[in-house]
Amino acid sequence: MAASLPTTFDRPVHIAVIGGTGLSQIAGYVPVAAVTPVTPWGTPSSAILILEHAGVPIAFLSRHGKHHEIAPHEVPARANIAALRSLGVRTVIAFSAVGSLQEHIKPMDFVLPDQIIDRTKGIRPFTFFEGGVVGHVGFADPFDAKISQVVQSCAASMKGEGVTLHTGGTVVCMEGPQFSTRAESNMYRSWGGSVINMSALPEAKLAREAELAYQMICMATDYDCWRNTEGGEDVDVAMVMKYMAANSENAKHLVGAVLDELCKQENTDLVLAKHWEGSAQGAVKFMTKPEGRNPEAMKRVEYLFPGFWEN
Ligand SMILES: CSC[C@H]1O[C@H](OP(=O)(O)O)[C@H](O)[C@@H]1O
Numbered sequence: 001m002a003a004s005l006p007t008t009f010d011r012p013v014h015i016a017v018i019g020g021t022g023l024s025q026i027a028g029y030v031p032v033a034a035v036t037p038v039t040p041w042g043t044p045s046s047a048i049l050i051l052e053h054a055g056v057p058i059a060f061l062s063r064h065g066k067h068h069e070i071a072p073h074e075v076p077a078r079a080n081i082a083a084l085r086s087l088g089v090r091t092v093i094a095f096s097a098v099g100s101l102q103e104h105i106k107p108m109d110f111v112l113p114d115q116i117i118d119r120t121k122g123i124r125p126f127t128f129f130e131g132g133v134v135g136h137v138g139f140a141d142p143f144d145a146k147i148s149q150v151v152q153s154c155a156a157s158m159k160g161e162g163v164t165l166h167t168g169g170t171v172v173c174m175e176g177p178q179f180s181t182r183a184e185s186n187m188y189r190s191w192g193g194s195v196i197n198m199s200a201l202p203e204a205k206l207a208r209e210a211e212l213a214y215q216m217i218c219m220a221t222d223y224d225c226w227r228n229t230e231g232g233e234d235v236d237v238a239m240v241m242k243y244m245a246a247n248s249e250n251a252k253h254l255v256g257a258v259l260d261e262l263c264k265q266e267n268t269d270l271v272l273a274k275h276w277e278g279s280a281q282g283a284v285k286f287m288t289k290p291e292g293r294n295p296e297a298m299k300r301v302e303y304l305f306p307g308f309w310e311n
């Protein structure tokens, strides 16, 4: 389908949806273009589809590629975030299939986390600011509370007996691609983890560096492996895919309602992430003295923020 679509799109696109496992497209939307920006960090996981929602263009990117051929540690997160920003994107709604670490978060439930525990192993490129330009952005609250509120206000769009949208909670981001051991799963519970995935990082960190408003919507597909002793089954891929298929209707309802809200005139400043504007500028510009800056690294930063070094 993407092959016959225009490969350019000449209007800025401010909102993006990143689809994860079991969500390589969003049902009900007909793409009007498929663009593949070439960034200083390479090309994104897949062509970015431009969809129209009530006349507003929306970017859709499949994190693991069109056919789920990219493992969590191989996702080109820097290219993904840089490519979205280059199209004009300032708000990202990122979907993720997660294991539940808490009894009350049932498979099929949705979770809007507000914290992350990093259990990746440092093998994924995780910053734009390196190689001769240093920057330290704040990451105390890794998700966007304002976007989270918008998603919360759309909870009623979901269907199904007892399906819940939990607000707040901690997503543990593990390295994978293997699932956790039972000892690890129990340890994450003892740390207060709510859900677990392999995708929140470095995506959320890079979104912050790129001054994007970023919120992950987690969809619980399993109880990982901690619940085995209480009669539960250990997570496997079939279980994840089964619940994702069952959940895709709700994902569609929720994303439709969230986009309706975000596209409202009154949310223009929010969607443009005015509240993050300048945060990376402050974190980068004053760190590395001009005489220590590497022109190549400066050029890469310039791709993210055109005109960054001019004043
Ligand atoms: C197939 S289970 C593990 C896989 O599922 C999640 O993917 P995503 O976050 O992209 O929905 C998890 O993070 C792992 O990558």
Ligand SMILES: Nc1ncnc2[nH]cnc12
Pocket: 097, 098, 099, 100, 174, 179, 180, 196, 197, 198, 221, 222, 223, 224, 225, 235, 240
């Ligand atoms: N149990 C689990 N661990 C890590 N990532 C997951 N994605 C879905 N279920 C998961």
